[in-house]
Amino acid sequence: MPPNSRFPELLTNREGQTCILRPIAPAPIHHTPHPKTIQQQLESHINDRDEDYSSALGFTRASGGRSALPSLYNSEDVICLQVELAHQMENGQALQDQCLQMEETAKQTDMLNKSLIHEVQQCHGQIQSLSLQVRRLASLNGNQSDEIAALRSQIMNEAWREYRNTETFQRRQLSFSAYRLKLTEVEKLRKKVKEQDNQLFKASAHLEELSREQKSLKCQNRQAMEQIESLQWHEKILLDHIKLLEGGGAVSQPQPEQDVCDVGKLVSDLQSGTVLDQTDSRDRGFGFSSIAIEANSAITLQDQGDA
Incomplete structure (x- = not known):
């Protein structure tokens, strides 16, 4: 989760429960004040401190004015140094706040990593169970493939038997049809023989007539x-x-x-x-x-x- 995100995220702990993470507060935005305001703040702060020092040393103000202690804070270098010191103090405070936020984000990332590790472990267990199921399915598929091969061989044998039976039936049918054709041919031949017998009988009768005619001749x-x-x-x-x-x-x-x-x-x-x-x-x-x-x-x- 990014450090400046305002939206919560769901995490799962080791017990498998989901929890909502609070959004991290955004880093403070530092505005650089105007040098005059900084100078006024410093002068007021220095005056207050000088008064404290003068009161501690026994100097008094003349007619309610400023203290008699000579001020060494009126030079421009000192003012610039004080401004830089204030900037550094503000930056240090901002860095401290950022460090705190980073520690919180590190804690959250640790929790997230732990939850992710737990999820990875759960996924690893699920993968192992799935691998076991896959192995079982592979063994079942091997058994089923053996059964399928046996069924295929049985089906091929049955088909070959049916083909042989159909072939024998076709042969028988062809032989029967050939026998019928032979019977028809035999009947035709018988008819032809009868016709030839009739013709021979007629020819014999004709020959008898011719022989009679020959005898008469x-x-x-x-x-x-x-x-x-x-x-x-x-x-x-x-x-x-x-x-x-x-x-x-x-x-x-x-x-x-x-x-x-x-x-x-x-x-x-x-x-x-x-x-x-x-x-x-x-x-x-x-x-x-x-x-x-x-x-x-x-x-x-x-x-x-x-x-």
């Missing part, structure tokens, strides 16, 4: 070959008959030429693959005998029985 070809052979035989007969007729000279020529043309046309039709069903008309045109007709009919009946 073979029969027809056989009949045609037999007809060709019979026609060749009839042609030979006709050629022999023509030779006989030419040798006799009584028969006209146009009839055999027409028959030869008909025979050539019939041979060309048989070579091209056409079936000749006009055997009766040809037999009538060529004048086939009844024995050839019966042989052809017997061959056709036998082929039909084989078919």
Whole structure:
């Protein structure tokens, strides 16, 4: 607290109680008086002292005037010295007052220092207690960190298990979806196989029909070959008959030429693959005998029985 402060301050003693310090009185302000007033004061003081000395020595005043003792205090040097002495006395008194004030401020500062030391000791104790609490909290934090690490490891293990479970579930789901896809593919293949079976059945039926047609064509070809052979035989007969007729000279020529043309046309039709069903008309045109007709009919009946 500054020495010239007029405001009180709060202090705490060793018992922890607060007390209000009284404000320190300000230092007195010294006014230097006028030299004339100082001189008058000194003259009055010297006169009083001279009277005391003269009365003590036995000198009397003449008609109530000043004493007969010669005054040595009228010189200017003495007056200046007296003024300086008065100033020094006043300054000494002021210094004494300041020393007293400084002693009071020193006492107050001692009290303040003691209170501050007490507060520092209290703060040191609080700091020690706080350090103990911090250590306890650090130990608790270490334990909690260990627990947190254990919980983290447990959570990681659980997450890994869940991930494995989800992975196995996904694998199972994928395998099930693949199995379903395979089933659908198998069903499609079955449908295709059924369609192919149907197509094969149709193809087999068609082949049977073709085989039947082939057999009928073979029969027809056989009949045609037999007809060709019979026609060749009839042609030979006709050629022999023509030779006989030419040798006799009584028969006209146009009839055999027409028959030869008909025979050539019939041979060309048989070579091209056409079936000749006009055997009766040809037999009538060529004048086939009844024995050839019966042989052809017997061959056709036998082929039909084989078919």
